[in-house]
Amino acid sequence: MTHLQTHLAAVEFDSNLIARYDGSGPRYTSYPTADRFVEGAISEQYCAALRKRQAKDPDSALSLYVHLPFCDTVCYYCACNKIATKDRSRADLYLDYLEREISLVRQEFLTAPKVTQLHLGGGTPTFLTNTQLDRLMQMLKQAFAFMPDAECSIEIDPRRLNEGALELLAHYGFNRMSIGVQDLDPHVQKAVNRIQPAALTQDALERGRALGFRSINLDLIYGLPKQSVGTMQATLQTVLQWRPERIALYSYAHLPERFMPQRRIDTDDLPNASIKLAMLKLAVTTLLAAGYVYIGMDHFSLPEDDLALALEEGTLQRNFQGYSTQADCDLIALGVSAISRIGDTYAQNHRVLLDYYKALDENSLPLAKGLTMTQDDLIRRAAIQDLLCQSRIDIPEFEERWKIDFADYFAPDLIQIHKLAHDELVDLTDQSIYITPRGRFLARVVAMRFDRHLRHATSTAKFSRVL
Numbered sequence: 001m002t003h004l005q006t007h008l009a010a011v012e013f014d015s016n017l018i019a020r021y022d023g024s025g026p027r028y029t030s031y032p033t034a035d036r037f038v039e040g041a042i043s044e045q046y047c048a049a050l051r052k053r054q055a056k057d058p059d060s061a062l063s064l065y066v067h068l069p070f071c072d073t074v075c076y077y078c079a080c081n082k083i084a085t086k087d088r089s090r091a092d093l094y095l096d097y098l099e100r101e102i103s104l105v106r107q108e109f110l111t112a113p114k115v116t117q118l119h120l121g122g123g124t125p126t127f128l129t130n131t132q133l134d135r136l137m138q139m140l141k142q143a144f145a146f147m148p149d150a151e152c153s154i155e156i157d158p159r160r161l162n163e164g165a166l167e168l169l170a171h172y173g174f175n176r177m178s179i180g181v182q183d184l185d186p187h188v189q190k191a192v193n194r195i196q197p198a199a200l201t202q203d204a205l206e207r208g209r210a211l212g213f214r215s216i217n218l219d220l221i222y223g224l225p226k227q228s229v230g231t232m233q234a235t236l237q238t239v240l241q242w243r244p245e246r247i248a249l250y251s252y253a254h255l256p257e258r259f260m261p262q263r264r265i266d267t268d269d270l271p272n273a274s275i276k277l278a279m280l281k282l283a284v285t286t287l288l289a290a291g292y293v294y295i296g297m298d299h300f301s302l303p304e305d306d307l308a309l310a311l312e313e314g315t316l317q318r319n320f321q322g323y324s325t326q327a328d329c330d331l332i333a334l335g336v337s338a339i340s341r342i343g344d345t346y347a348q349n350h351r352v353l354l355d356y357y358k359a360l361d362e363n364s365l366p367l368a369k370g371l372t373m374t375q376d377d378l379i380r381r382a383a384i385q386d387l388l389c390q391s392r393i394d395i396p397e398f399e400e401r402w403k404i405d406f407a408d409y410f411a412p413d414l415i416q417i418h419k420l421a422h423d424e425l426v427d428l429t430d431q432s433i434y435i436t437p438r439g440r441f442l443a444r445v446v447a448m449r450f451d452r453h454l455r456h457a458t459s460t461a462k463f464s465r466v467l
């Protein structure tokens with residue numbers, strides 16, 4: 001049996017265990033998580049990290065992320081950092097400032113840095129007109145050296161897809177897209193203010209494929225108002241006919257006190273925890289039966305997709321975009337609220353647009369907060385990556401890599417892991433910690449036991465839950 005076949009076989013949906021262990025927890029797109037970032041004085045650390053990189057490895061490749069925050073309507077479930085407006089000219093001003101940010105970042109490099117990965121996220125990247133999109137890509141191509149085989153991806157809203165936009169993206173080398181779907185039921189779509197007929201989604205997907213986009217991802221959500229096991233079944237049936245290479249299945253977290261648009265959702269319309277669990281079970285079993293591989297956390301892919309192959313080869317990574325096949329490379333993130341990571345340093349831009357503009361008006365990098373990881377952070381980050389990407393920690397290999405005595409270093413954490421082993425979420429030996437088939441949907445519960453910062457947190461309510 002190959003590694004992949006083992007993973008394929010090694011998923012067990014245990015409703016009781018999931019219900020018992022469900023609680024709020026980080027999704028570990030970074031460790032330490034962004035809520036640990038410290039305000040102020042991050043620019044110096046960030047520039048020092050860039051200089052260190054220049055001195056050590058000037059030719060190593062970079063990943064780029066650009067945050068485009070505008071949406072012309074608001075989906076009521078949304079928890080993203082976005083700006084609702086119908087005024088397309090606001091994106092012109094935003095691009096003026098992005099240009100300044102790109103120029104400030106570029107000054108830190110002697111030659112155009114190599115880029116192997118670009119992601120445009122939002123908000124709604126396709127809010128931009130084709131002229132604006134063209135300008136953005138010209139700005140990026142002038143400042144950075146894109147490798148011919150660069151992976152370029154974009155989040156697509158089929159409701160806001162200008163005529164010719166996909167062709168323009170393909171011309172600039174975009175080869176991946178992620179399409180927000182959530183649920184195809186008209187009542188659910190009305191309840192969340194996102195009317196998106198199935199034909200629109202199918203059209204975007206098919207046109208993308210015809211233009212050479214591959215690894216097309218569809219986002220689905222369970223736990224939305226008016227959703228039921230029946231609506232989930234119907235949505236899955238249609239989505240599976242389209243056979244997207246990747247499917248992300250997210251849980252809706254109703255936190256109206258934090259996210260204003262969610263106050264428009266009638267709580268009476270929300271499915272309860274047991275219906276959510278039933279929807280999750282249906283979705284998971286349906287996707288597995290249809291031949292999808294469970295990658296981890298919220299992600300599934302077809303067995304021939306790069307994500308499944310990376311899982312098989314043990315090269316899967318986790319970063320701000322979720323799971324990735326790219327080696328763990330530095331990330332430069334541009335735009336309001338975007339988070340960069342260079343070497344050991346995380347740095348986040350201002351979250352409020354006017355603060356972001358003000359910093360750039362002062363000719364400063366628009367950084368608000370961040371942190372430089374300690375050696376302990378790096379060790380724990382590696383442990384969490386191993387658990388979420390490989391479902392195991394190989395203890396002798398880990399000790400060799402980090403020059404530690406595992407049992408000694410993680411003594412308090414291992415007491416907690418022993419409790420999880422008692423419930424058969426993990427197999428724990430002197431040689432490895434292995435997440436069992438019934439523990440795989442609760443991998444982040446295992447990862448949380450290695451999170452030193454969580455031990456000191458007063459509450460985890462700010463994080464999402466499974467149910």
Ligand code: SF4
Nearest residue numbers: 071074075078080123
């Ligand atoms: S879900 Fe996406 S499209 Fe909807 S409001 Fe949020 S960012 Fe905009």
